Amino acid sequence: MDELVLARSLFGTTMAFHIIFATLGVGIPLMILVAEIMYQRTNDLDYSVMAKRWTKAFAVLLGVGIPTGTIAGVQLSLLWPGFMEVIGRVMALPFQIEIYAFFIEALFMSIYVYAANRIAPWMRIVSLILVAIGGLASAVLITNVHAFEGTPAGFNIVNGEITDVDPWKAFFNPSFFVTAGHVALSAYVVGSFTIASVAAFKMLRTPFGSRVYKFHGKALMICLFVGGVFSFLTAINGHESAQKLHEYQPEKLAAAEGLFETQTHAPLAIGGFTDRAEQEVKWGIEIPWALSFLAGNSFDTEVIGLNDFPEEYWPPLFVHTLFNAMVGIGSLLILLALVAYVWKKLLKKEHYPKWLMWLFVAGGPLSIMAIEFGWIFACTGRQPWTIYRILSTEDSVTTTGNIAVLFILFVTVYAILAVAVVLVLLYYFKRNPPQKDIDKAESKEIPLST
Numbered sequence: 001m002d003e004l005v006l007a008r009s010l011f012g013t014t015m016a017f018h019i020i021f022a023t024l025g026v027g028i029p030l031m032i033l034v035a036e037i038m039y040q041r042t043n044d045l046d047y048s049v050m051a052k053r054w055t056k057a058f059a060v061l062l063g064v065g066i067p068t069g070t071i072a073g074v075q076l077s078l079l080w081p082g083f084m085e086v087i088g089r090v091m092a093l094p095f096q097i098e099i100y101a102f103f104i105e106a107l108f109m110s111i112y113v114y115a116a117n118r119i120a121p122w123m124r125i126v127s128l129i130l131v132a133i134g135g136l137a138s139a140v141l142i143t144n145v146h147a148f149e150g151t152p153a154g155f156n157i158v159n160g161e162i163t164d165v166d167p168w169k170a171f172f173n174p175s176f177f178v179t180a181g182h183v184a185l186s187a188y189v190v191g192s193f194t195i196a197s198v199a200a201f202k203m204l205r206t207p208f209g210s211r212v213y214k215f216h217g218k219a220l221m222i223c224l225f226v227g228g229v230f231s232f233l234t235a236i237n238g239h240e241s242a243q244k245l246h247e248y249q250p251e252k253l254a255a256a257e258g259l260f261e262t263q264t265h266a267p268l269a270i271g272g273f274t275d276r277a278e279q280e281v282k283w284g285i286e287i288p289w290a291l292s293f294l295a296g297n298s299f300d301t302e303v304i305g306l307n308d309f310p311e312e313y314w315p316p317l318f319v320h321t322l323f324n325a326m327v328g329i330g331s332l333l334i335l336l337a338l339v340a341y342v343w344k345k346l347l348k349k350e351h352y353p354k355w356l357m358w359l360f361v362a363g364g365p366l367s368i369m370a371i372e373f374g375w376i377f378a379c380t381g382r383q384p385w386t387i388y389r390i391l392s393t394e395d396s397v398t399t400t401g402n403i404a405v406l407f408i409l410f411v412t413v414y415a416i417l418a419v420a421v422v423l424v425l426l427y428y429f430k431r432n433p434p435q436k437d438i439d440k441a442e443s444k445e446i447p448l449s450t
Contacts, residue, residue, distance in 0.1 A: 004394055006403040007079045010410060012379075014072050016372055017414045021065030023371050026135045026184070027191015028058045029109075033128040034222055040121050045441040046215050053429070053437060054195065055113060060424055064417055069142075071410070079403070082396035083386045086162065090155045091148050093167045094141040101141060105134025139187060140180040144171065146378065147179035151248045152387050175244045182241055185234040186374065190367045192227035193333060196220050197364025200357050202434075208351055212434050220360065221344065227363070228337020231330060238327070239294060246295035249388060250304040252381040255315040256323040257291055258284070259305045266291040266303040271324055274317040279307075281320065315381045322377040329370035336363055 032054045039047035073095075077084050108130040116124060154170025156163050199220040206213040245253040253259075258274040258281035259266060268291040272284025292301040306314055336359055343349050343356070352360070382388060386396040 003399070003401060003403055004397050006407055007397045008393070010403060010407045011072075011075050011079055012376075013407070013411060013414065014068065014075055015375065015379075017418070018065065018068040018072050019371060019375055020368055021061050021068060022139060023187045023190045023368070024061050024194060025058070025065045026132075026139045026187035027189070028054055028061070028195070029105075029128065029132040029135050029191075030188050031191055031195055031223065031226065032058065033125070033132055034226060035219075036124060036128055038222065040125065044218075045438070046218050049215070049434065049437045049441050050219050053432075053434070055109075056428060056432075057425060059109075059113075060421060060428070064421055068414075068417070078400075079398050080386065080396045081398055082391060086155075086387060086391060087145065089162050090165055090167070090170050091145055093171050094144045098138050098141040101134050101137035103134075105131050105138065108134065136184055136187070139183050143179060143183045144173075144176055147175045148173045149385075149387050150179075150252075150378075150382055151175040151244070152390055157390065174248060175241075178237065178240050178244050181237045182234065185230050185237055186371060188230040189227055189234055189330075189333065190364075190371055192223045192230065193367040194364040196223035196227060197361050199223060200360035200363075204354070204357050204361070211438065215434050215438065221340075224337045224340045224360070227367075228334060228341070231334045231337060235330060235334065238330070242294050243296065246301075246303065249382070251306060251309045251313055252315055252319075253295065254304060254306045254309075255317055255319050255381060256377070257281075257303075258317070258320045259291065259303060260307050261305040262302060262308050263305065264292055264300050264302045265289045266295075266301075268294060269320070272320075274320045276317055312384065315383050319377050319381045322373045322380070326370050326373040326377060329366045329373070333363060333367060333370075336360065 032051050035047045035051040035054065038044070039051065076087075108127040111119070112124060112127040112131065119127070148170060151174040152170070153173040154166040154168070196219075199216040202216045203213055203220065206216065242253065245256070255274075257266075258269050258272075260279040265288070267286040267288050269281040269284040269286055272281045274280075275282050289299040291303055292299050295301050295303050339356065340352070340360070343352060384392055384394070386393045
């Protein structure tokens, strides 16, 4: 492996690990907020217990998300000095504002955790709203750098020198709002379906009709409802994202769909794999005209194919598989939420069949996989550029060497952290089962907002 491949592998591994904790760090606070609101509205102690337990899990995940995020920031500077030279002069604003977003998140989470019995109910709600806003702002601000990489704006390069820098124009680059929306919506999907996965698993191991079974059943329903709503909104946002690709990164859209020839009434390829030699998607299902409509809301929209670009500008063609996996999982999650609603609310069934419960259990891991597929697609699909059509990845990488040793060391650290997180969560919740927290809540031994 040469230095470029090693650098990409190291940073990619770091981001693949960090993105799990970062995404849950945005999604879980929303679910805590929903549970707290449900408690204030219904005075049902189960929702207060949910908020308490989810807050404990969030704290553990945040404890890993912060250092891995710091590692990612350091690696940006060490592995990609050419990239950071441009970012430092043009796009430093998101990094500066993100410090305040994290401060808000940490401050108000501390207020919610440690001053719950000293503040009014509405102040608990406000605290959680600010926690959710702080977590979301951190994610949006940092991923805005990714949006800038795909649609750079706010500067010019004249004779190799950066000129005419406009930080706010760079900040509000053409894909900022679409990317920010996708980050937010998909994080809420992951947060809700991950908790739903745990609730469904516990219901499978708990006697039907018991106190704990009903507790997990309430958690499952609110998580599936929230997850279903945000899954649908993510799909709508995905349509807008495809239109931005059509406008600003047409070769990325062509690679995502395995389209080689420019055409109107372009078909949408579902499944299969892209064959470079034959220049077609094999074993896929084509929906006639659908890609043109997706790209421009018209079947007459002309979609540019890969053959209109130099082959060295083509992204890796396996991004078609990543794109399909992401969309397929998102569609399945929408279906799961819809089936759950029909089964419970329309058919009035008392409990779900076991096969459906196992699908709910799978929903959490699948949502995390969708996030991974989506980010790999987003970043790999931009190759060979770090900043689209301005700075290549090859010109961004460090020349210091010795990356292989760092790669091994960091992978070892991530493996240890992953095991530690799982063990800590299992240890805590094994020692504090739901029934124990419910009993404490009912005997007023834990602080409640009232």
